[in-house]
Amino acid sequence: xxxxxxxxxxxxxxxxxxxxxxxxxxxxxxxxxxxxxxxxxxxxxxxxxxxxxxxxxxxxxxxxxxxxxxxxxxxxxxxxxxxxxxxxxxxxxxxxxxxxxxxxxxxxxxxxxxxxxxxxxxxxxxxxxxxxxxxxxxxxxxxxxxxxxxxxxxxxxxxxxxxxxxxxxxxxxxxxxxxxxxxxxxxxxxxxxxxxxxxxxxxxxxxxxxxxxxxxxxxxxxxxxxxxxxxxxxxxxxxxxxxxxxxxxxxxxxxxxxxxxxxxxxxxxxxxxxxxxxxxxxxxxxxxxxxxxxxxxxxxxxxxxxxxxxxxxx
Amino acid sequence: xxxxxxxxxxxxxxxxxxxxxxxxxxxxxxxxxxxxxxxxxxxxxxxxxxxxxxxxxxxxxxxxxxxxxxxxxxxxxxxxxxxxxxxxxxxxxxxxxxxxxxxxxxxxxxxxxxxxxxxxxxxxxxxxxxxxxxxxxxxxxxxxxxxxxxxxxxxxxxxxxxxxxxxxxxxxxxxxxxxxxxxxxxxxxxxxxxxxxxxxxxxxxxxxxxxxxxxxxxxxxxxxxxxxxxxxxxxxxxxxxxxxxxxxxxxxxxxxxxxxxxxxxxxxxxxxxxxxxxxxxxxxxxxxxxxxxxxxxxxxxxxxxxxxxxxxxxxxxxxxxxxxx
Numbered sequence: 001x002x003x004x005x006x007x008x009x010x011x012x013x014x015x016x017x018x019x020x021x022x023x024x025x026x027x028x029x030x031x032x033x034x035x036x037x038x039x040x041x042x043x044x045x046x047x048x049x050x051x052x053x054x055x056x057x058x059x060x061x062x063x064x065x066x067x068x069x070x071x072x073x074x075x076x077x078x079x080x081x082x083x084x085x086x087x088x089x090x091x092x093x094x095x096x097x098x099x100x101x102x103x104x105x106x107x108x109x110x111x112x113x114x115x116x117x118x119x120x121x122x123x124x125x126x127x128x129x130x131x132x133x134x135x136x137x138x139x140x141x142x143x144x145x146x147x148x149x150x151x152x153x154x155x156x157x158x159x160x161x162x163x164x165x166x167x168x169x170x171x172x173x174x175x176x177x178x179x180x181x182x183x184x185x186x187x188x189x190x191x192x193x194x195x196x197x198x199x200x201x202x203x204x205x206x207x208x209x210x211x212x213x214x215x216x217x218x219x220x221x222x223x224x225x226x227x228x229x230x231x232x233x234x235x236x237x238x239x240x241x242x243x244x245x246x247x248x249x250x251x252x253x254x255x256x257x258x259x260x261x262x263x264x265x266x267x268x269x270x271x272x273x274x275x276x277x278x279x280x281x282x283x284x285x286x287x288x289x290x291x292x293x294x295x296x297x298x299x300x301x302x303x304x305x306x307x308x309x310x311x312x313x314x
Numbered sequence: 315x316x317x318x319x320x321x322x323x324x325x326x327x328x329x330x331x332x333x334x335x336x337x338x339x340x341x342x343x344x345x346x347x348x349x350x351x352x353x354x355x356x357x358x359x360x361x362x363x364x365x366x367x368x369x370x371x372x373x374x375x376x377x378x379x380x381x382x383x384x385x386x387x388x389x390x391x392x393x394x395x396x397x398x399x400x401x402x403x404x405x406x407x408x409x410x411x412x413x414x415x416x417x418x419x420x421x422x423x424x425x426x427x428x429x430x431x432x433x434x435x436x437x438x439x440x441x442x443x444x445x446x447x448x449x450x451x452x453x454x455x456x457x458x459x460x461x462x463x464x465x466x467x468x469x470x471x472x473x474x475x476x477x478x479x480x481x482x483x484x485x486x487x488x489x490x491x492x493x494x495x496x497x498x499x500x501x502x503x504x505x506x507x508x509x510x511x512x513x514x515x516x517x518x519x520x521x522x523x524x525x526x527x528x529x530x531x532x533x534x535x536x537x538x539x540x541x542x543x544x545x546x547x548x549x550x551x552x553x554x555x556x557x558x559x560x561x562x563x564x565x566x567x568x569x570x571x572x573x574x575x576x577x578x579x580x581x582x583x584x585x586x587x588x589x590x591x592x593x594x595x596x597x598x599x600x601x602x603x604x605x606x607x608x609x610x611x612x613x614x615x616x617x618x619x620x621x622x623x624x625x626x627x628x629x630x631x632x633x634x635x636x637x638x639x
Contacts, residue, residue: 117374204417207370211411212431212482213404226421 018306028302031295038292042087049081052262061278070284073270082262083285089174089263090289093181093247094240094296100182102236105189106225112190113197114220124194127187139180139246140255146176174257177250181243189235196228230307237300241293248289264289315387316343317489317522318367323381323392325359325366328374332594336362338546339381341622344490349516349523351537351554353530353569355590359546360526364492367391368407369399386489405435408483408521412495414475418467424451425463428482435486450481454511473504477511484515491516492524497532509536530573534558542566545591545601548622549637551630562625564609564637565602600634610639 022028056076064070069080112123130138154172158165200206201224209223210216244264250256251265264285271282325337337359344350352360365371367383368391383391385407389398403409411417419427428450429443438446444463451459454477467475476496483491493512497505513536516523525537533540533554540557542550542565550563561567568586570576577584588605591597600606603614614636623633631638 204411204413205419208409208411208417208479209419209430210370211368211403211409213400213402213434214430215400223419223422227419229421 018303022302022306025302025305027298028306031298031302034291034295035299038087038288038295039091042084042091046081046084046088049084050078052077052081052085054078061274064280071278071280073281074274079267079281079284082267083264083288086262086264086267086285087288087292089257089261090244090247090265091292092174093178093263094244096178097181097185097243098236098240100179101185101239102189102232103186104183105186106193106228106232108186109190109193110197110220110225110228113194114201114216114224116198120194124191127190130184131187135184136246136250138184139250142180142183143176143255146180150176170261173261177247177257181246185239185243189232189239192231192235193225193228196231197224200224200227234300234304234307237296237303241296241300244289244293244296317346318344318383318385320363320367320383321381323363323366323383324379325362325371325376326379327376329594334594335546336376336593337366338593340543340546340548342541342548342551344522344524346489347516347520347522348539349525349537351525351527351533351540352543353527353533353540354543355528357590357593358543359593360528360543361494363543364409364494364524364526368403368409368492369396370409401435404431404483404488405486406488407490407492408486408488409492410476410479410483410494410496413499414472414479415499417479418475420467422466423463424465424467424470424478428463428478428485431482431486447481447485450485451478453515454478454481455507456481472500473507476500476504476508480508480511480515484519484521487519488521490522490524492526494526495528497529498527505532512536530569542569545597546593547601547619547632548630549602549632552628556629560626560629562629562638563602563631563634564606567608568605571608600632600637602634602637606636609637611636613639 054077056072058076059067059072060074060076062072062076070083071079073079073082108123108127112120150172154168157163157168157172197220206219206223209219214222247256247263248265248268251263252269254269256265257263267285268282268289271278271285274281320343321341323337323340324335327334327336336357340359340363342350342352352363354360362371362376366376366378371378378392381392385391385402389402391399391402394402418424425444425447428447429438429440432438432443432446433440436443448459448463451463456462456474456477462470467478470478480496491512496512497508500508509532512523515521523536525533527533537554540552540554541548542557542563544565550557550561550566552560557566558570561570565586568584571584572586574583586605587607591601591604597619599616599618600614600620603611603616606614615634620632620634620637622630625631625633625638
């Protein structure tokens, strides 16, 4: 045997292959960069900026300048740091709500598809029922229920763990929204995963795994669910901007996060009030919001192309 | 006492279009270290009988109606329940499947798949399981097993994957290996290699093999005893040499006649006319009657199903006067 053959490459996984394909997709790469930079600004640079809640009525509606880079709002608060802090909430809402909904969706859909029959019928009828109720309406109700609980948690943390009250409130104040969205966003994903599992469980490798003596649940969690991850990841990336939009919608309606938190939705809502006199209050948050959503959507598209093995056999 | 004795196994599928009698009273036994073959057309019930043994059938619609499968004197595989069956599957009875392209999980490295039975049944730690897995891949003729084991299934060719499957099925030294058409999806040169490999590993490990195929050439190559299945029943059984030299049942004779190599060049190839009977209908007489050209169709039983009898010493067949003449 020659030396060339002994030097075989280590195995490449489907994910590695996908990454190699993704690297050729310039738009997707640019999207990753844009999103990373946005996150970096919102979560790192923001700590070195001005206090987003410091009111200065003398200086309200100041235009862009050296003191306030892109001006101040109606209460004289620095718009730049308000956008960054608002971005924290908006991005986290997207990520946390997606994580919650993906976890529920995968497990629910996989169990329904795997066990089939009556269990499947009942589980999927529940999904159908939930689908038929207007999404925003349940979010609002659920959020109200969860808020009660979040206030209690907040009080408990402040009393027992001696956390800073302002900081604790900031966190517990947004959690109900995160979870309300996440607890309802899993319906479509559950259907996608169920359909996947239905076809996967007939595949021969599942039979082969069973013939090795693995238990049903081991087969499901070790062999079937990992095979559904491709479509799941694509769907999840595309739901992140969806959740950000929902948060913006709710905030615009005055049902989203509350002060002292802000989010891009709230900034846009406030900016819209001064559209004629001070358009920059709407334009700057709007631009950042749109760019981030564009980037996330292109990233989802890129992932879909990269993970589709049939699309590119190069 | 044989290692595995299957008696009167009946597996029916309860579908919307009625009851499909996929396996309708099959009996056979497997001796330690021997190879038996089960041959039949598609839909004759050969795979279903073996899937029934390991509880791999989807239930419902599948249902085992009756029968027993006594494994190693005490365990009845058909009634022992999922828990006991799991300790048999992959440890004492291994299985290889038809299509090596789809029988490995595409998202898992070969290493993680091949050590699964070791971790599960032998309680080995990862390190020693990997060592044993590399050795097992070496045994089935995979070059550079220590590199290859880190790869994913899509990086292997079909023949190589079937080798991996064989290594995986035999890694726990099972007493029986069920091979469900392991060469059907492979091309002829690879078929020969895989058959030789199964024979070699069988000799080394003393495993009994149940070999399911529709390929008579493969059967003559590997099996000691041959069962011919038709419409959910075994219609003829004999040793491979006896069966090929002296086929008795009209179906067996038609099958042998259909092999292109046995026919005169330049003439139209012989095929068995018609299709296997629809097993969702109740068959009252000889199941092969309508397709019987070689025997005497007029003498075939019409009112009762022929009995499976020892018609010559160690040569069993369905006793239908039309088919045996």
